[in-house]
Amino acid sequence: MPLPAPATRPTSGTVPLSDKDFELLRRLVRGETGIALGPQKRLMLQARLNRRLRALGLTSFAQYLPRLTDGDHPEEQRAFINAVTTNKTDFFRERHHFAYLAERWAAARQAHALRGGSTRIRAWSAACSTGEEAYTLAMVLSEAGLAGPQWDARILASDINTDALAVAAAGAYPIERAAAVPPPLLTRYFLRRLDESTAVRARRSLRDLIRFRRINLAVWPWPFRSQFDLIFCRNALIYFDRPTQRQLLERLLAVLKPGGLLFLGHSESVFGLVDGLSHLGNTIYLYAGPHALGQVSR
Template structure:
């Protein structure tokens, strides 16, 4: 009976799964195995893992090893490198990516967008007839950034007709993208949204979503969510982008990868297009192809 109780406690702690290979504690990882995973993750995502991140990675991946019934990180690496095992690669990426975000995070960017950037593009469009705006939220996480952009656009364009405005929102993590598409958030998550803006763009959930806030369809229709690796050469649109938001993403890359990603943004942006970076990301401060026009806000210079 005592043995059964001990096994039941083990089952409960391990979230409802009887596991044979490991207790609920973390696995150990040898330097060789960490080096192999570090190299693989760098190749897949561009993220540069330092030695200080070792225990964080072990903590995030131990649960996955238990689910798979594996006894070591060596076995996990073998599984990851098997030919055609793309599904487990996606699981790996989903667990090592960082998804910290908020509505109206670094709110000065959205003030600048509404008060400076959008009026400029609007004036240009009224003169040249290009009444179209394309914005890319790169590394969109669980959707707070692109929905904040959409709310800002709604406020600016509410009395302006004839404009085609779309947002491309991309991330590498498939699970977090599903959450973004769903657009359902708790009270504490939507707290930064001004009350009038919240009423205009969200509805209160019912049933399974009781107590939650759901993004209204009019906002969702403005956004296309897609999986995309920032370090890849793939372009997701066949037209140039007017504005790119990529905030607090490239800080996880090494210098060579940062440069490659910035090159992608440069190629994607139209001349005089706008790039918003995170407050601690000064990678293009000395890049002559961009000029600083606001707080961590850059304009692509014409050739």
């Protein structure tokens, strides 16, 4: 998920960000991503975008801003979004979410299938960052026996940051990034890179469960028709203002099946934002169905 970086102090040679330019850039970030940058993020924005100025050989934000608005530089518009968003994630982050899936939800799905129910599972890792969340989910489904040939399991993993998605699609990580993966799972689902002993890569069987795609959560309608059994949208809401949080939640519920589960970050809540969700604990929510909701915000 896009995560504003900590503020840094200006250094020698830094192009200063004026009040006017900061306001223009802040509006651009909000318009393109939905992320609300407060005044405390000004130095962060200045530092991040100074890197873009240097990369382009520019000496002022007055030279840079037209590239973001003239429609002639789509590659720079994406580089801008990548520059002002960073990605914090880990394998098995908020482990209790995956424990719930493995210990309770998977058993219920197995029992449902034995009674003649559907063996189709669709999950969405929204704001997937560099992919660790999606690969963790794929491991959990595989370990629970829900990803075998008798099952139709697929994971959509999306993010707005194309640099992060490139890492995710490759599925290769420094070994220290995989430290949270239990050793038996690391052996079963990852290969040690032959060209680099300090890196691992997800096995093909794991990667084949996941489709990575660039999706901007702020742009509706989203480019798919799927209805999901599981949606992970963790540590995204905290970067939006209250109306945008409500709008995003309404849209997530529009693509979540009745009886599906929504997983949020540890500091996030749906309280006072949407109806139709039952809190199962530890930021896990069960969706009752569309009868509890109003019309989805456009």
